[in-house]
Amino acid sequence: MRLSEAIEPWCEHLARVRRLSPATVRAYRGDLRDLAATIGEDADLVRVDLEELRQWLWQATGRGDSRATLARRTAAVRGFFAWATESGLVDVDPSLRLVSAKRGRSLPVVGTVDAVAGVLEKAAERGEGGDPVALRDGALLELLYGSALRVSELCGIRGDDLDEERRTVRVVGKGDKERVVPFGGSAARALAEYLARGRPALASRASQHGRPPADRVFLGARGGALGPRAVYDVVNRALGPALGAPAVGPHVLRHSAATHLLDGGADLRAVQEILGHASLGTTQIYTHVSSERLAAVYRQAHPRA
Incomplete structure (x- = not known):
């Protein structure tokens, strides 16, 4: 073959x-x-x-x-x-002795608490006019940060995955592993506004084109399911200028949420559960981020630094 x-x-x-x-x-x-x-x-x-x-x-x-x-x-x-x-296609595996440089582990890009809060506040202000896309963008930004979701998890959310009373969302992560994660009051309010005013307006646009709306919570401008590329664009437009970065994706909000949880005293195991990491070692990268931030504050503030 x-x-x-x-x-x-x-x-x-x-x-x-x-x-x-x-x-x-x-x-x-x-x-x-x-x-x-x-x-x-x-x-x-x-x-x-x-x-x-x-x-x-x-x-x-x-x-x-x-x-x-x-x-x-x-x-x-x-x-x-x-x-x-x-599979019996080859008798000898030629890749057994193949080696490459070890993967470098760079610290993830993280926004400060104030920077992320400013982005979310501006998104909420844009949604006050009732524009359905602005309401959607505000809700997805809040949920990405509030629940530290992967973009694929956000795009896959359906209506029955949300428990607005308990403020939890059920998502399917890597390896089709399901988990339930909480979200806060700000995300709950943004979601309620979007579900009440934004999503119905977007869903009606699909009907205007002669097709049913997608069964996902987050819809595109024409009523279809919102894809990862569109979410990336939303996050990049909102967060990029605040961080002074040319390209910022949804994972920055996930990184920021995890780091802010640890900065606030959250247990590492709890953060692992929220993020859906199979290994605690993957989550530990955020402890390094917290340490780096602490060291930076020390160098700036301590007279003997």
Whole structure:
């Protein structure tokens, strides 16, 4: 079998058996297609060797790809050939001795409490006029920050996932793992306004185009389901100027929420549960952020710093 022909069966395995997220599968598919393009579309799978894989990674290094990208590419190739070996497509796994630079762990971008509060206040002011899109944007910003959600989790919320009385939302995270997370009074008020005035107006736009509205809580301007790209644009327009950053995505609100929880004295295990992290080690990055902020305050304020 040719290398290029084995890519899609492997991606189906990742999605159906390993139940990886669509974004992860898409990234791995792109990595393997790039490998096939580099080695040759007609390359026989059993003839791919370690030197060709090393050369492929070396070219990525020469392009200036980040350590994170190189680590992902290595993981993709190793996973692919492990599957190919188990499936009997190859007898020897050429990726077993493939190594790449260790992934650097940079601290996430985090907005200050005042900066995030200012963004949310401005969003609320824009919604006072009753514009349905402004009401939606204010509600999604509040919920992203208030519940520290991933963008995919936000886009997947349906009406029965919200418990407005208890102020909780049920979301499906990575690996189809379900969890229930709380949200605060500000998010509750923004959601109530959006559900009462904003969402019905957006839903009616779908009817005007002869189709039913999406069954998701957050709708696009034409009544369809709001996608991750649109949420990114909303967050970038609202938060980017406040942080002075050219590109700010929804994860910044998630990072900020986690850091602010720890700064406020929240238990690390509780933050792990809210974020839906499988490993406590993933959550611990936010303790480093808190320590960095504390050190910065110390250096600015202490006379002997």
